[in-house]
Amino acid sequence: MATEPEGEAPDGGVQTVAASVSGNVNCHDQSGGARLPNPTQSSHAVLEVSMQQSCTFRPGMVWLVLFLAVSAAIAQPPPTDSSITARDAEVDGVKLHYLTAGQGPAVILLHGYTQTSRMWRPIIPRLAEKFRVLAPDLPGIGDSGIPADGLDMKSAAIRIHVLAKSLGIEKARVVGHDIGLMVAYAYAAQFPAETEKLALLDAFLPGVEGWEAVYDDPNVWHFRFHGPTPEALVSGRERTYFAYFWNDLAADKMRSLSVADRAAYVTAYSRPGRMRAGWAYFAAWPQTARDFAQLAQTKLSIPVLTIGGDKSLGEVLGQQAKLVSADVTVVVLKDTGHWVMEERPKETIDALMKFL
Numbered sequence: 001m002a003t004e005p006e007g008e009a010p011d012g013g014v015q016t017v018a019a020s021v022s023g024n025v026n027c028h029d030q031s032g033g034a035r036l037p038n039p040t041q042s043s044h045a046v047l048e049v050s051m052q053q054s055c056t057f058r059p060g061m062v063w064l065v066l067f068l069a070v071s072a073a074i075a076q077p078p079p080t081d082s083s084i085t086a087r088d089a090e091v092d093g094v095k096l097h098y099l100t101a102g103q104g105p106a107v108i109l110l111h112g113y114t115q116t117s118r119m120w121r122p123i124i125p126r127l128a129e130k131f132r133v134l135a136p137d138l139p140g141i142g143d144s145g146i147p148a149d150g151l152d153m154k155s156a157a158i159r160i161h162v163l164a165k166s167l168g169i170e171k172a173r174v175v176g177h178d179i180g181l182m183v184a185y186a187y188a189a190q191f192p193a194e195t196e197k198l199a200l201l202d203a204f205l206p207g208v209e210g211w212e213a214v215y216d217d218p219n220v221w222h223f224r225f226h227g228p229t230p231e232a233l234v235s236g237r238e239r240t241y242f243a244y245f246w247n248d249l250a251a252d253k254m255r256s257l258s259v260a261d262r263a264a265y266v267t268a269y270s271r272p273g274r275m276r277a278g279w280a281y282f283a284a285w286p287q288t289a290r291d292f293a294q295l296a297q298t299k300l301s302i303p304v305l306t307i308g309g310d311k312s313l314g315e316v317l318g319q320q321a322k323l324v325s326a327d328v329t330v331v332v333l334k335d336t337g338h339w340v341m342e343e344r345p346k347e348t349i350d351a352l353m354k355f356l
Contacts, residue, residue, distance in 0.1 A: 081125040088143070091162045097143035098136035098163065102128030105196070106169040107356060108160065108187070109135040112178020112203065113278055114245050116142035116268055118261065119177070119341060123349050131356065134167065136160060138183065140277030142268050151280035153179070153288045157186035161194070170194065173356050177201035177341065179281050181317075182288060185324070188302065189295035195302055198325075199352060200317060202308040202340050206285050207292030208320045214313065215285065226279035238270045251311040251337035258342070300325040305355040307348055309336030329355065 083101040090096070099117050101124050109120040117135040127133045137144040139159050140151050150159070160183065164172060173196045176184025181203040188195040204214045215223055222244070234241045242265065250256035257265075269275050304325040308314025310332050318330030331351050333344045340348045 081121075081128075083128050084121065084124055089163055089166060091159050091166070092147075094139060094147045094159065095143075095145035096136050096139065096159065096163050098134055099124065100135070100167075101125070101133045102131050104131045106164065106172040107131040107133050108164060108169075108172045108174045108184075109133065110160070110174070110176035110180030110183050110187075111135070111138065111141075112176070112180045113281065114242050114265055114269070115178075115261075116265065118142075118264055122341070122345060123352065126349065126353060127356070131173075132169070134164060134169065134172070136163060138180065138281075140280065141274065146273055146277045151277060152284035152291075153182040153186045153281070154190065154291050156183045156281075157190055161187060161191055171196050173197040173199070175199040175201070175352065175356075178203045178338070182206065182281075182292075185292070186295070188300055189292075189298070189324075192298075192300060192302070195300075197303050197305070197356060198300065199305040199307070199355060200321060201306075201348070202312050202314060202317065202338050204313050204316055205292055205296075205320045205324065207289035207294075208296050208323055210316055210320050211289065214316060215289075223282055223285065226276075226283050230279075231276055234275060238266050238275070242266055242269070246339070249312065249338040250343055251309060251335050252343070255343045256337075256339050261342075296324045301327075303327045303329070303355070305329045305331065305351065307331045307333065307340055307351055309333050309338060309340055309343065311336060312338040 081101070085100050086097065087100060088095050088097050097117070099120070107127055109117070109124075111117055111119045117137050120133075120135045124133050124135065139156050140146045147155075147159075150156070171194050174184045174187050176182070176199070178201070181200045182205065184198060184200060185205055188198045204211050206215065214220070239262070242262065246257045246262060247253040269278060302325070304321050304327060306314070306317045306321045306328065308317045308331075314330075314332035314336075318328070318332065321328045321330065331347075333340060333347055336343050
């Protein structure tokens with residue numbers, strides 16, 4: 001059983017939830033029916049439910065409520081849907097792991113750093129009602145193999161494109177978050193005739209005007225934190241290291257990633273060679289900037305959607321997108337940080353469904 005990520009309390013930890021049910025509780029909705037926390041909710045969602053409900057104390061209920069609250073806080077498998085299938089494929093000698101579901105026009109979902117394809121599980125069932133979904137782990141990350149070279153945005157986009165072609169996908173709508181956003185743009189810019197729409201979720205485009213202010217921000221140290229010494233410092237402390245991203249880059253760490261997701265991602269990146277492979281994408285940014293500066297000379301002719309937080313890169317990303325495409329819709333979510341899928345799931349998913 002996974003424990004609460006170190007250095008993260010109180011951000012959905014067990015102690016915080018237990019404190020919210022320190023008495024005998026019986027909660028009712030407005031219709032008068034008894035309601036208890038849903039064990040499938042994240043711990044911060046349980047807190048929200050407990051605050052929104054009208055509660056009275058009754059003997060004998062505390063242990064049941066406490067059990068359900070703690071169950072919501074410990075690491076559990078992600079919400080599953082029978083339509084989601086996990087598969088592996090070999091692309092140029094490298095294993096690519098991916099999730100797939102549905103039939104129809106293709107949608108490719110590309111995750112960001114500190115995460116894997118798991119981040120898309122909440123939206124895949126909805127997308128699968130209308131689309132054929134392909135959500136790979138980026139090369140070197142998650143359950144995909146670590147290639148000997150080519151851990152950069154352009155190369156990753158090429159490998160994802162080869163994967164899509166091998167699965168019979170001729171055209172796709174591409175969505176990316178964080179570094180996955182950069183891979184998504186590289187996909188669309190390199191294969192414009194095979195990309196129908198592009199959605200970019202909270203990051204920036206290296207090499208496109210406005211990127212230097214983000215990359216050179218002295219308060220953002222992690223862009224250049226890679227190499228043998230950082231690897232030695234992080235080894236065995238992956239939970240603490242990732243807590244910086246999940247807590248500090250969120251507008252409110254109580255609305256950031258769930259304890260279950262944190263545990264899964266720490267496990268994925270703690271395996272041998274995985275942290276180094278993830279950092280390779282950061283190390284490649286100077287080359288990515290040169291690549292994107294050249295690609296951006298040809299504007300995209302497809303619709304582009306950007307979604308970002310007002311406490312993060314929502315405004316910057318929207319401005320950059322207008323430099324690389326003539327058809328751009330910008331969504332900036334209020335009181336939101338970097339983790340738009342987790343901090344504002346409804347707003348983000350609704351915007352994506354409407355756009356795609």
